[in-house]
Amino acid sequence: MPDLPKKKIGIVSCSGEELPEGTVTRLAALKVLEQLRPADTVTICLPLFLAGGEGDRAFAKFYPTIAVDGCELRCAARATGMYSSKPAASLVVRDIVIETGLEKPEGRRHLNPAGRQAVEATAARMVALVDGLLGKQWDRRAGEFVQEPPNPEPQGLGEATCSCGLGTPIQKVQIEGQEVTLVALPLIFQQFRQAGKQPSESIARELLDTVKIYNSVPEGMDIQYRAVLLREYSAFCEKEPAQ
Amino acid sequence: MSVQRKVVIVPCSGIGKTYGTVSREAAYEIVEDLRPKDAQLVALSMLVLGDESTRAAVAGNQAITIDGCKLACASKMVKENGGRVAQEIAVLDVYRRYKQFKPNGIAELNEGGLHLAHALAEEVAISIDNLRSKNKEGQNA
Amino acid sequence: MAEFLETTIDKFIFKVATDRSYSSEGLWVKAEGDRLRVGLSDFLQQRSGDVAFAEVKPEGTLLKMGDEIASIESIKVNISLTSPVSGTIVKVNPAMTTTPESINQDPYGEGWLVILEDGNVTKAALLDPQAYLALMKGQAEQEAKNQ
Numbered sequence: 001m002p003d004l005p006k007k008k009i010g011i012v013s014c015s016g017e018e019l020p021e022g023t024v025t026r027l028a029a030l031k032v033l034e035q036l037r038p039a040d041t042v043t044i045c046l047p048l049f050l051a052g053g054e055g056d057r058a059f060a061k062f063y064p065t066i067a068v069d070g071c072e073l074r075c076a077a078r079a080t081g082m083y084s085s086k087p088a089a090s091l092v093v094r095d096i097v098i099e100t101g102l103e104k105p106e107g108r109r110h111l112n113p114a115g116r117q118a119v120e121a122t123a124a125r126m127v128a129l130v131d132g133l134l135g136k137q138w139d140r141r142a143g144e145f146v147q148e149p150p151n152p153e154p155q156g157l158g159e160a161t162c163s164c165g166l167g168t169p170i171q172k173v174q175i176e177g178q179e180v181t182l183v184a185l186p187l188i189f190q191q192f193r194q195a196g197k198q199p200s201e202s203i204a205r206e207l208l209d210t211v212k213i214y215n216s217v218p219e220g221m222d223i224q225y226r227a228v229l230l231r232e233y234s235a236f237c238e239k240e241p242a243q
Numbered sequence: 244m245s246v247q248r249k250v251v252i253v254p255c256s257g258i259g260k261t262y263g264t265v266s267r268e269a270a271y272e273i274v275e276d277l278r279p280k281d282a283q284l285v286a287l288s289m290l291v292l293g294d295e296s297t298r299a300a301v302a303g304n305q306a307i308t309i310d311g312c313k314l315a316c317a318s319k320m321v322k323e324n325g326g327r328v329a330q331e332i333a334v335l336d337v338y339r340r341y342k343q344f345k346p347n348g349i350a351e352l353n354e355g356g357l358h359l360a361h362a363l364a365e366e367v368a369i370s371i372d373n374l375r376s377k378n379k380e381g382q383n384a
Numbered sequence: 385m386a387e388f389l390e391t392t393i394d395k396f397i398f399k400v401a402t403d404r405s406y407s408s409e410g411l412w413v414k415a416e417g418d419r420l421r422v423g424l425s426d427f428l429q430q431r432s433g434d435v436a437f438a439e440v441k442p443e444g445t446l447l448k449m450g451d452e453i454a455s456i457e458s459i460k461v462n463i464s465l466t467s468p469v470s471g472t473i474v475k476v477n478p479a480m481t482t483t484p485e486s487i488n489q490d491p492y493g494e495g496w497l498v499i500l501e502d503g504n505v506t507k508a509a510l511l512d513p514q515a516y517l518a519l520m521k522g523q524a525e526q527e528a529k530n531q
Contacts, residue, residue, distance in 0.1 A: 059395035075288035
């Protein structure tokens with residue numbers, strides 16, 4: 001059975017040196033990457049990203065990212081949008097400090113206590129976003145996550161077949177007269193086929209849920225996407241023998 | 244009256260490796276402790292994304308870039324954005340000269356990393372002095 | 385010029401040159417006439433990190449398969465590399481002294497380690513590119529999982 005890549009969230013922090021808030025973004029990002037959600041997140045190195053880092057840009061193009069900026073210049077968010085895809089979420093430390101009523105961070109080289117509190121607050125926001133993007137829900141009674149995302153064992157992707165260099169197969173479909181590129185669709189179809197799933201309305205819903213892990217579906221377009229996925233999957237099943 | 248310009252220090256501040264933090268810490272030591280009157284710090288992303296005052300600072304002054312690894316992102320991007328790079332420092336090269344200072348940690352440098360950053364900062368401080376001497380000679384000529 | 389097989393784990397792209405064989409440790413061997421050139425695979429160099437120092441056995445060293453051929457030191461690791469073949473070292477890459485980071489920048493080209501003569505390749509001990517790709521993918525996925 002073909003394996004789908006594990007969904008991870010890319011973290012892009014501005015790490016701006018000139019302001020304490022830049023240092024807050026750096027430390028908050030590292031806290032999430034190293035301690036809080038190490039299995040679910042990947043660091044995107046902003047300087048490498050700006051300089052043309054192939055792997056970082058490709059990752060940010062097809063996986064959700066969270067941009068964390070120190071100030072309203074939003075260098076991380078803008079760079080991500082410019083060179084890959086718009087971040088799934090964008091945080092600004094200055095806004096978090098105001099919203100949480102913290103004192104202004106000081107000390108760009110060595111953060112003061114207010115700065116360290118800002119790190120904690122920012123990291124907490126990031127974790128909530130990571131969990132939300134991964135579709136996890138917290139059961140307070142049980143003290144654990146209740147809805148694990150469809151999360152196959154992390155596997156490699158095989159030879160590159162798309163021009164992005166990421167190695168994930170893509171398929172183009174027509175939805176309401178527009179050509180739409182859907183990442184991982186061939187693999188999704190193969191996986192469903194090998195699981196013996198016959199084309200049906202309920203399978204179409206399942207297909208859409210899986211497609212949404214790797215692609216953003218515009219709001220209000222679920223019905224149209226489901227119809228197209230059902231049509232494409234039916235055509236796929238006609239061509240591919242059942243296993 | 245001669246006007247001495249400040250040398251622009253551009254660290255990569257890469258977040259993926261300890262070397263990136265060494266570059267950042269060294270840059271801070273240069274502009275805050277060792278040569279506060281002669282050097283200024285510039286954030287790489289602000290330069291690349293077109294912040295006007297950052298671009299003006301880089302266009303008008305010589306730059307010393309400090310890169311964490313041989314991908315040399317800071318050096319590359321400063322050159323591509325109109326900067327004159329007087330010296331390119333690679334933390335890895337400095338580590339080879341100070342093998343006893345093995346850095347570790349990204350969020351917080353270990354003692355080896357702090358010593359390495361300090362050694363690097365001292366070397367850059369001397370480079371800044373040399374650059375400013377040359378500039379002064381050029382102006383007096 | 386070599387062609388490559390490629391795989392991606394998270395944001396990391398790993399390449400396997402198709403014109404050479406591989407040890408399970410991640411060293412490649414390329415036949416060049418009656419000589420053998422040896423170096424590190426892309427996966428091994430990425431996993432090791434930026435190479436600060438590379439100490440390679442000197443020219444004239446007679447190696448048996450499994451003998452130490454070089455040791456590399458990066459910020460992350462100090463690793464001893466074992467020779468995937470036997471033979472006599474006739475040339476050591478001079479870049480290993482001056483710019484060992486060429487292992488990272490061009491592992492299948494400028495970053496070679498040594499050239500051997502009178503080489504004896506035990507084919508059963510080496511993997512073809514496809515087999516190495518499969519092995520390497522498993523290792524990379526396991527490392528991504530363990531993070």
